[in-house]
Amino acid sequence: MSKQTKTNPSQARHSSDVGQWDMETDIAVIGFGGAGGCAAIEAADAGAEVVIFELASASGGSTAMSSAEIYMGGNGGTRVQRACGFEDSTEDMFTYMMMSAGPQADEAKIRNYCENSLAHFDWLVDLGVPFRDSFHEERAIMCLTDDGLLYTGSENAYPYAQQAKPSPRGHNLYVKGDNGGPLFMKIVTENVDRRDNISVHYEARALTLIVDDQGEVVGIVIRKDQQELNVRARQGVILCAGGFVMNEEMLQKYAPMLSRGNQPIGNPGDTGSGIQMGMAVGGAAINMHEGFISIPYYPPASMTYGIAINDKAQRFINEDVYHSRLGHAALQQQGDRLYFILTVDDYGSYEKLNFMAAPIAGTGETVAELEEELGLRRDSLQQTITLYNEDCEAGEDTQYHKGSQWLKPLEPPLVALDITPGRGCLVPFFTLGGLDTLPTGEVVNPQRQVIPGLYAAGRTACGVVRRAEGYSSGMSVGDATFSGRLAGRQAAAAPRR
Amino acid sequence: MSKQTKTNPSQARHSSDVGQWDMETDIAVIGFGGAGGCAAIEAADAGAEVVIFELASASGGSTAMSSAEIYMGGNGGTRVQRACGFEDSTEDMFTYMMMSAGPQADEAKIRNYCENSLAHFDWLVDLGVPFRDSFHEERAIMCLTDDGLLYTGSENAYPYAQQAKPSPRGHNLYVKGDNGGPLFMKIVTENVDRRDNISVHYEARALTLIVDDQGEVVGIVIRKDQQELNVRARQGVILCAGGFVMNEEMLQKYAPMLSRGNQPIGNPGDTGSGIQMGMAVGGAAINMHEGFISIPYYPPASMTYGIAINDKAQRFINEDVYHSRLGHAALQQQGDRLYFILTVDDYGSYEKLNFMAAPIAGTGETVAELEEELGLRRDSLQQTITLYNEDCEAGEDTQYHKGSQWLKPLEPPLVALDITPGRGCLVPFFTLGGLDTLPTGEVVNPQRQVIPGLYAAGRTACGVVRRAEGYSSGMSVGDATFSGRLAGRQAAAAPRR
Numbered sequence: 001m002s003k004q005t006k007t008n009p010s011q012a013r014h015s016s017d018v019g020q021w022d023m024e025t026d027i028a029v030i031g032f033g034g035a036g037g038c039a040a041i042e043a044a045d046a047g048a049e050v051v052i053f054e055l056a057s058a059s060g061g062s063t064a065m066s067s068a069e070i071y072m073g074g075n076g077g078t079r080v081q082r083a084c085g086f087e088d089s090t091e092d093m094f095t096y097m098m099m100s101a102g103p104q105a106d107e108a109k110i111r112n113y114c115e116n117s118l119a120h121f122d123w124l125v126d127l128g129v130p131f132r133d134s135f136h137e138e139r140a141i142m143c144l145t146d147d148g149l150l151y152t153g154s155e156n157a158y159p160y161a162q163q164a165k166p167s168p169r170g171h172n173l174y175v176k177g178d179n180g181g182p183l184f185m186k187i188v189t190e191n192v193d194r195r196d197n198i199s200v201h202y203e204a205r206a207l208t209l210i211v212d213d214q215g216e217v218v219g220i221v222i223r224k225d226q227q228e229l230n231v232r233a234r235q236g237v238i239l240c241a242g243g244f245v246m247n248e249e250m251l252q253k254y255a256p257m258l259s260r261g262n263q264p265i266g267n268p269g270d271t272g273s274g275i276q277m278g279m280a281v282g283g284a285a286i287n288m289h290e291g292f293i294s295i296p297y298y299p300p301a302s303m304t305y306g307i308a309i310n311d312k313a314q315r316f317i318n319e320d321v322y323h324s325r326l327g328h329a330a331l332q333q334q335g336d337r338l339y340f341i342l343t344v345d346d347y348g349s350y351e352k353l354n355f356m357a358a359p360i361a362g363t364g365e366t367v368a369e370l371e372e373e374l375g376l377r378r379d380s381l382q383q384t385i386t387l388y389n390e391d392c393e394a395g396e397d398t399q400y401h402k403g404s405q406w407l408k409p410l411e412p413p414l415v416a417l418d419i420t421p422g423r424g425c426l427v428p429f430f431t432l433g434g435l436d437t438l439p440t441g442e443v444v445n446p447q448r449q450v451i452p453g454l455y456a457a458g459r460t461a462c463g464v465v466r467r468a469e470g471y472s473s474g475m476s477v478g479d480a481t482f483s484g485r486l487a488g489r490q491a492a493a494a495p496r497r
Numbered sequence: 498m499s500k501q502t503k504t505n506p507s508q509a510r511h512s513s514d515v516g517q518w519d520m521e522t523d524i525a526v527i528g529f530g531g532a533g534g535c536a537a538i539e540a541a542d543a544g545a546e547v548v549i550f551e552l553a554s555a556s557g558g559s560t561a562m563s564s565a566e567i568y569m570g571g572n573g574g575t576r577v578q579r580a581c582g583f584e585d586s587t588e589d590m591f592t593y594m595m596m597s598a599g600p601q602a603d604e605a606k607i608r609n610y611c612e613n614s615l616a617h618f619d620w621l622v623d624l625g626v627p628f629r630d631s632f633h634e635e636r637a638i639m640c641l642t643d644d645g646l647l648y649t650g651s652e653n654a655y656p657y658a659q660q661a662k663p664s665p666r667g668h669n670l671y672v673k674g675d676n677g678g679p680l681f682m683k684i685v686t687e688n689v690d691r692r693d694n695i696s697v698h699y700e701a702r703a704l705t706l707i708v709d710d711q712g713e714v715v716g717i718v719i720r721k722d723q724q725e726l727n728v729r730a731r732q733g734v735i736l737c738a739g740g741f742v743m744n745e746e747m748l749q750k751y752a753p754m755l756s757r758g759n760q761p762i763g764n765p766g767d768t769g770s771g772i773q774m775g776m777a778v779g780g781a782a783i784n785m786h787e788g789f790i791s792i793p794y795y796p797p798a799s800m801t802y803g804i805a806i807n808d809k810a811q812r813f814i815n816e817d818v819y820h821s822r823l824g825h826a827a828l829q830q831q832g833d834r835l836y837f838i839l840t841v842d843d844y845g846s847y848e849k850l851n852f853m854a855a856p857i858a859g860t861g862e863t864v865a866e867l868e869e870e871l872g873l874r875r876d877s878l879q880q881t882i883t884l885y886n887e888d889c890e891a892g893e894d895t896q897y898h899k900g901s902q903w904l905k906p907l908e909p910p911l912v913a914l915d916i917t918p919g920r921g922c923l924v925p926f927f928t929l930g931g932l933d934t935l936p937t938g939e940v941v942n943p944q945r946q947v948i949p950g951l952y953a954a955g956r957t958a959c960g961v962v963r964r965a966e967g968y969s970s971g972m973s974v975g976d977a978t979f980s981g982r983l984a985g986r987q988a989a990a991a992p993r994r
Contacts, residue, residue, distance in 0.1 A: 011779070011942070102753070103749075103753030103754070103756050104749075104750075104753045215508075252600075252601075253601075253781075253783055253933075254783065256599070256600030256601045257600070259600050276943055276944075279781075279943055280779065280942075280943075282508070282776075282777065284750075284776075286750055286751065288785070288786075289785075289786040289787075290786075312811075312812075312896045312897070314809075314811045315809075316831065317831060329831065332829035334813065334814060334826065334897065377884065377895045377896055379883075379884060380884065380896070383880040383883075383884070386876075386880075387874065387876065387877065387880070398874045399809045399874055399877070400809070400831065436750075445508070445777075446747075446773055446776055446777075447773070
């Protein structure tokens with residue numbers, strides 16, 4: 001609220017303190033990752049003059065570091081889905097995404113995402129994003145082939161499959177290896193560069209928003225080449241500055257649950273500055289305690305034949321769910337150890353890959369031997385395996401409802417991997433809280449009143465995806481690119497001030 | 498940020514829009530519950546002129562509706578603790594409270610609370626709050642006798658007892674029945690009324706804070722008798738307006754986990770207006786997703802001989818913990834049923850009390866019969882009971898570490914109570930998120946810079962107690978009264994503007 005000159009993202013600058021405008025544009029986009037790039041393209045194509053300010057010396061953001069799977073479907077299916085034989089329905093996609101977001105779901109946002117998902121696919125294809133019409137059958141976290149489509153969530157697993165007809169919705173770029181992210185951002189960047197009405201400033205740090213007497217956001221302060229620039233934005237500012245996974249203080253304050261992760265997923269600019277700038281002008285930050293956190297126990301898919309247990313030797317989830325759903329359930333367990341139990345045969349294929357880097361905690365020629373080696377209570381693992389193996393023989397997991405195709409008795413010799421966070425295995429995480437926005441991308445205050453001139457997208461906003469418990473790969477890049485476009489379009493339709 | 502006239506708690510009024518001040522005081526206290534009352538007394542005793550504005554037509558707030566147990570100890574013990582033979586240490590109390598708050602603990606605040614807890618006890622006694630020097634031995638949620646001291650948390654339970662020497666710290670007023678709250682607020686109100694430099698306005702609703710050009714809080718807009726009053730506060734405004742348990746929209750947005758409760762604990766004024774007013778001037782709201790939520794499965798204490806299970810018939814916590822710790826763990830379980838299993842003998846004493854109102858889900862002359870009646874997988878409960886009973890015979894709960902005094906084999910006939918939230922049993926809840934404050938009660942922004950002139954206490958602030966998983970009865974009233982005093986003292990020491 002102060003009129004002093006400030007360059008702290010937590011405090012806005014007042015327009016009456018701006019001596020002169022150093023730059024003017026219709027729309028200022030902060031951050032050049034997937035959200036910012038798509039926002040700029042959409043706004044420019046609607047006729048606006050756009051300037052992107054990017055902290056780093058190149059475009060990319062966290063999207064370029066990701067696999068860039070994009071979660072799309074519904075509406076009878078995207079071109080790729082239909083070619084692969086999946087007639088996805090909007091209602092099934094909507095139901096699945098609502099279940100995924102749980103009690104904090106933003107129904108209007110999810111509805112809008114699903115209904116316009118096919119159009120989003122087509123828009124991306126028009127940009128030049130290539131998807132091959134082929135289905136990757138194997139259960140995987142990311143697609144190392146150039147197949148265009150795969151299951152990337154818990155669609156086939158309990159309780160989702162019982163309530164929404166499964167379809168694969170993870171769209172993978174037509175490129176071999178885990179190289180979707182760089183290719184995607186290369187294409188987006190080329191599209192940006194081709195547009196005369198977009199200019200880009202790299203190594204340009206956004207410091208703080210500028211508001212006028214009516215509380216409208218009219219610009220932003222940028223530091224570039226050791227200079228502070230007051231940038232006037234006639235139609236608005238779109239914050240696409242990522243989440244806050246790189247800000248330890250914010251993590252501690254808002255999302256202490258994520259402190260059990262060991263691998264922040266994001267680029268160094270994910271310091272929450274966009275969220276802080278929005279909050280400083282009255283924007284509400286919501287869902288700040290939530291994040292993606294995972295124990296990525298597959299690939300190989302054969303890991304799914306195993307069981308995850310806590311230190312009471314209890315199973316706690318169907319092991320055919322998406323890895324962050326298992327990870328979330330694992331973090332809810334009492335006790336201080338978590339194991340993944342599998343046969344020596346299935347371990348064989350894990351060892352070759354060693355994706356999760358979980359150390360071996362024990363092996364046993366008998367279950368009793370393994371119990372002793374793991375320090376489990378005598379008979380406890382035996383009880384669990386007795387029931388589980390009976391269920392496998394009968395073809396139905398009566399307790400956790402793992403799909404019957406993954407039921408195979410656990411016959412010794414057995415191996416136990418230590419999947420306890422903090423004991424060696426990979427525990428990736430990133431934040432899922434951010435500025436509350438309308439489906440249009442307009443930032444709102446705690447009473448959901450729009451803050452004129454301010455928009456947010458990607459992980460700076462709180463989007464359609466809200467928790468590890470219900471995540472699917474491709475939801476974050478899907479949300480970032482889609483929400484970026486909406487914000488760009490909305491800002492471009494605003495009157496010039 | 499607007500200069501328009503507004504009466505919305507989410508937007509502040511600017512002092513330049515205030516035509517005239519209708520009232521002036523040193524300190525305006527918003528809300529006359531435990532926090533507000535103690536803030537006013539402390540500020541007045543430090544020489545300030547204080548006005549309390551209370552929405553309701555009488556003092557009380559949520560403190561008057563509570564049992565008014567007050568969590569105090571450390572420092573060698575309060576008078577009551579010492580008389581009852583407990584030499585409590587500050588370090589044990591600190592360790593216990595740090596464990597209770599978990600990763601979101603505010604160490605400085607907890608340290609301050611513990612170190613000054615004996616002085617707080619003495620201050621309350623000086624006000625006239627009576628505590629009898631007697632120990633209530635039975636495990637209870639609230640004390641229906643007039644005993645002055647009882648265990649009100651998980652002090653004696655794993656994992657707390659292993660790390661901090663247990664002491665009872667719940668101080669209960671010298672009054673029979675669950676009447677501590679009304680008596681406590683009667684005493685506080687009499688103390689307020691006795692002080693010439695405190696005046697109280699009832700049926701006075703705080704609408705929005707008033708800030709000056711420097712962003713300092715200089716007053717508050719009050720609506721009383723259909724009039725809006727601009728109240729100037731020379732030293733500051735102290736927000737003691739409760740939490741947001743009565744605001745469904747805020748619950749949905751910030752604390753969806755609490756939606757599984759069915760009994761909001763609080764007074765109708767707990768609408769979050771204090772938190773919103775603070776946020777509107779840049780205050781950070783933290784820990785907003787957390788709350789107290791519980792399955793209060795005892796009394797009678799004999800319930801502790803039973804076991805809580807999920808719909809896989811797995812135990813999930815040591816049943817001798819505080820009831821909200823069990824409730825929190827219950828809410829983390831996969832599946833859609835939760836049961837409490839006990840012998841018919843132990844059920845007998847439960848039926849007389851029926852505190853939790855959990856319906857009977859089934860009974861069994863044998864474990865197998867009970868499994869069938871509950872729809873549990875065959876052998877699943879038998880497995881759990883086999884291990885548990887073996888442990889009871891051996892005197893050690895190898896899995897969940899329930900204290901040996903609570904280990905008694907579960908011999909049929911058995912009764913199962915349905916403790917699933919939403920199926921009849923009492924599930925009380927309230928919020929534990931609020932404005933971020935320094936230990937002094939000064940409200941801070943997201944970067945922890947002080948907002949001059951603004952203080953918060955009680956559930957409007959985020960205090961020492963942060964989650965259901967680590968709650969003890971008396972922590973909220975303890976925090977409210979203590980934090981109220983600190984805020985009152987700090988505000989009274991501020992220069993008059």
